[in-house]
Amino acid sequence: MDMTQYTPKTWMNRNRVLHPSEGPMYLTVPVHGSSFHKLTREIALHDPDAALRSITGKLQHYRRVAPYSRQVVELVERAFSERSDDSLVALDSAALRVTCEYLSIDFNFAICSELGLDLSGIEHTWQWSLRISQQLGATEYLNPVGGAALFRPAEMEAAGIRLRLLDLAPMTYRVAAPFTFVPSLSVLDVLMWNDPKDVTAYIRHQSHIVRPEDVRA
Known part of the structure; x- marks a missing residue:
C-alpha cells in the first residue's frame, strides 16, 4: 500500500539479521528525503548501488557458516537488479517477488497508486x-x-x-556457532539456515486464519 504516509526508521526500508557476537543488527536501505510529510510512493532510494554493496557486505559473516548464504545473497542482488525503478516501492516489490519465487509461492500483486x-x-x-x-x-x-x-x-x-x-508463529530453527538464535528476524536470516522447501512447508502448515473476535477474546 504505497498511498499511505511514509514512516521513517521503520521496517519500510530496514530489517534485522544476526550479528555473530552482538545479537541482531540492522540492514538499511538509505532513502532520499525521509519524512513523515511524504507518501510511501514518493520515497526514492539514495545510491542503490552503495546500498547493495553495504547489505551484501554485512551478510558476508554468514558465509561458510550458514548453508544457504550464497542463495540468499543472490536473492538480494536480484531484488536490486530486477527493480523497475529507483523507488522504495519498486525495490520492496522486487524483493517480495524474488523471495516468493525462491519459495515457490505464488505472488500476485498490484501497486495501489496505479489502480486509479x-x-x-x-x-x-x-x-x-x-x-x-x-x-x-x-x-x-x-x-x-x-x-x-x-x-x-x-x-x-x-x-x-x-x-x-x-x-503465523515465528519459526524456530538451529543456527551454528558463533551465532545465537534470535526469533522474528528478517526472512533473510530464516533462509540462511533453512531449505526453502522446509520454509514453504512451515508457512503452509502453520498459518491459521482467525476471526477478530478470537484475537480480542
Whole structure:
C-alpha cells in the first residue's frame, strides 16, 4: 500500500539479521528525503548501488557458516537488479517477488497508486482497507494478526467487508556457532539456515486464519 504516509526508521526500508557476537543488527536501505510529510510512493532510494554493496557486505559473516548464504545473497542482488525503478516501492516489490519465487509461492500483486482508486477523505487507519476492498469488489480482507487493533471489524462488516487475520508463529530453527538464535528476524536470516522447501512447508502448515473476535477474546 504505497498511498499511505511514509514512516521513517521503520521496517519500510530496514530489517534485522544476526550479528555473530552482538545479537541482531540492522540492514538499511538509505532513502532520499525521509519524512513523515511524504507518501510511501514518493520515497526514492539514495545510491542503490552503495546500498547493495553495504547489505551484501554485512551478510558476508554468514558465509561458510550458514548453508544457504550464497542463495540468499543472490536473492538480494536480484531484488536490486530486477527493480523497475529507483523507488522504495519498486525495490520492496522486487524483493517480495524474488523471495516468493525462491519459495515457490505464488505472488500476485498490484501497486495501489496505479489502480486509479478514489481514496480521498480517509480519516482512520482501518478505512484504507475498507475503501480499497469496496472499489476492487472484494468481500473479505486478510491482514496479519499483529495489526488487529488497527481495525474496526463491526464497521467493516456493516459495509460488506469481512475482516480475517493471518496468524503465523515465528519459526524456530538451529543456527551454528558463533551465532545465537534470535526469533522474528528478517526472512533473510530464516533462509540462511533453512531449505526453502522446509520454509514453504512451515508457512503452509502453520498459518491459521482467525476471526477478530478470537484475537480480542
